[in-house]
Amino acid sequence: MKIIVAIKQVPERDAQVRIDSGGKWIEEADVQFGMNESDAYALEEGLQLKEKHGGEVVVLSAGPERVGTTIREALAKGADRAIHVNADNLHALDALAVARILAEAIKPESPDLVLTGLQSDDIGLGQTGVILAELLGMPHASLILTVEKTDSGLKVKRELEGGWFQNIEMPLPAVLTIQSGGNKLRYATLMGIKRAKTKEVRRVDAPQSAGAPSSLLDGISVPKKQRSTQMIDGDARQAAATLVEKLKFEARIL
């Protein structure tokens, strides 16, 4: 089975972000970048399928030079080769444009399965994978926790709201967007990093005519701190009653 895992490099979650002078993106020099979390789970799923059923895992990532570190990490964890699409300013593009770039790189590979995280930790549109399926003309399922290969295709488990799950059978080839937490992530090893040095990373340029953007980014902003402290007066019995009321109807956690 040939599996392509599309991975995005995003600012580390610990990063203290500052908005750049254009107001539409962050100061990249300040932050460290790493693998998008749900993409890490997509990679893990791909590696496990390969280990069970054989085949090949190809990592695909679009972005500037810095994306190379994340690609190497994926190769170190066990991916067989990689495609790096050179592209700057991806953050200025909408999900459709990014999906087009990825689809162009995927088509010549004719994979059996395309995996990607369900959304990115930075912009969080959650659409790229789904649009990708449309562009590739493949069926898709989103929010996937586990994947099982059957004789006719796949059995997948989707996560719904409120602790519910949905089990789906679908044909191959297909696109799946993977939810975090379905598997346990393996760790990168020294041996993996050393072996990764000899693995192929093919660099291709992003297609020029990505088409007119369907939506335009207006600006980004840092969330305002919203924290208010309320003092509840009265004796213990009264205060407790008020507290329960507030927890029920204002905080809505009871």
Add this chain to the structure above:
Amino acid sequence: MLSLSFTLAEPETFALWEKILLAALIIASAALFWRRFGVVLDRILKSKKDPGFHLGNLGLRVWDFVSEVIMQSKVIKQRPLPGLAHALVFWGFCAFALVTLNHLASGFGVGFLSPVGTFGRFYFWLAAVFALACAAGILGLFLRRFFVRPRWLGKKLSYESGFIAFLIFALMITYLAAFFTTDDTPAARTLWWAHTLCLLTFLPIIPHTKHLHLVLSPATVFLSREGFSAIPPLVGDEDFGLVAGQDLTQIVSLQAYSCVECGRCSEHCPATNTGKILNPKEIILGVRAYLNDIGPRTEEPLLGKYNSQEAVFQCTTCGSCEFQCPVGIEHLPILVGLRRGAVNTGTWEDDYGAKLFNQLERGSNALGIGAAERDKFIQKEALPIFDGSQEYCLWLGCMGGYDPKGREIVAAFARVMRHLGTSFGVLRKEKCTGDPVRRLGNDLVFQQLAEANLEILAQSKVKKIVTICPHCVRTIQEDWKAYGTPPPIEHHSEFLARYADRLPKQSPDHETIAFHDPCYLGRYRNVYDEPRAVAATAGKVIDPPRARERSFCCGAGGGLVFLGEETGERVSQVRAKELVDTGATTIGTACPFCNSMFRDALGASNEPAPQLLDIAQLVARSLPTDQHSSPESLKK
């Protein structure tokens, strides 16, 4: 006929057939010795060369040799009675070397010591004194092994040891008895031949048994690596630690063959003592069995048949095994080496371990908490940011920056530093030093963390570091050296001890403090008196039964604090009970990991617990309140 001249009796002449028989026996004995010893030597020499090892610091090596081998300091210090008995046997053997040479030479008529000459008489008498002591020593050791039977010697009685003891005893008795007869009596001749036979039987037994240590351990002690728990560098693209026979180095093989199976390592091992499968002695014997069966320079995995992966990952790296070992075996480079082999190749599968590694691949700390929480703590405590103008960089570490109790220790230490008027600052950004991943054998993440931190320190122009965590101290000072030059660092106990006379003083009957020596401060750094001097300003300091060099681990080290549930008893509870049983009102610690382990262990017990405080907290408590410079008091 009994002579009372007390001169060593020797047969005056030997017949030709006796000479031929003697020569044949010597050749046979030496050949049997070499048949086994040659194989052992070949395996050691065929092992890989040790990367990073060089025979430097000869002065210290000679000193260690004199102290540990000649003076038997470790043998005696860690087990006084049997140690002394052993030393008597050893010294007896040393004194006997010349006697033995002369003995065999005299069989060919070329003896060089005359029992009636001045030197000869003197030396034979001297040797007789040693022989007497040696006989007493070996008798004592025999009684211990066969009648006292301490469990560290193993369940199985070693009859081979009994036979050796008999031979040594017989050697001494046949020598001593010769003082009670005269030359050329049948008794003298019988004694001479009995002595010879014992000697020539003993020689080939040496390399076939643990008595190989007679020959190897002097070399092992002399050729030890420099420093405690010295983890060798990985060299080249195919070195991932101890994966297979081809990774066993000459020093590891020499050490494996030197083990005398005394069980001191097991006796002090926190894992062995709490029902884990790890037994450091068995690890070394496992490597030896591997070398015997498979040999060096092979690709057969080291973990599996001969040593279990589970056992290797139960080690807290407390180092009591390495510290105790009288024959110079360095267990930690071997245990950590086996872990490196498993982790660097990805064969170790552990959910907690993988989680820790993933956290440290991405995040900044081993606790997996966002770095913003550290900033909040710094703001709350109004800790100054290090800007190059202050004397000290106060390194928070994961525990100091993120753990609630660790933070209390940092806050207390900061108050004391302010009280002393020492200028200090904390770094805006800090990553885990890599201690847990270093000990768990993840060289990839360790290198990333060490390099990132070294860069932060260089950029911030840090010249001196002080920290509350002995693990940070050790890792920064020793382990980071592989990747750069870390600034000098000291533990807060060392810092505070220098100012002990300026710290507030409580009367000794104020409270009793049972001080727990952290492994990474004591055995790893040789700092024992400083934390006691600091704690002594707050009350009377007492030692638990196992203290100082023999301190018993809290169970956190070696990355184990991050690895989930233990099998068997919990190390922390065993140690906490020992501390509680001292009857002290306070348990004094000097490591945030120990503190955290004991906090949990005391909390799990129904007994009323003594208070648990770091030495910095013991001091900070008694600071005059008007000098509080914590933000709360500033607001008031």
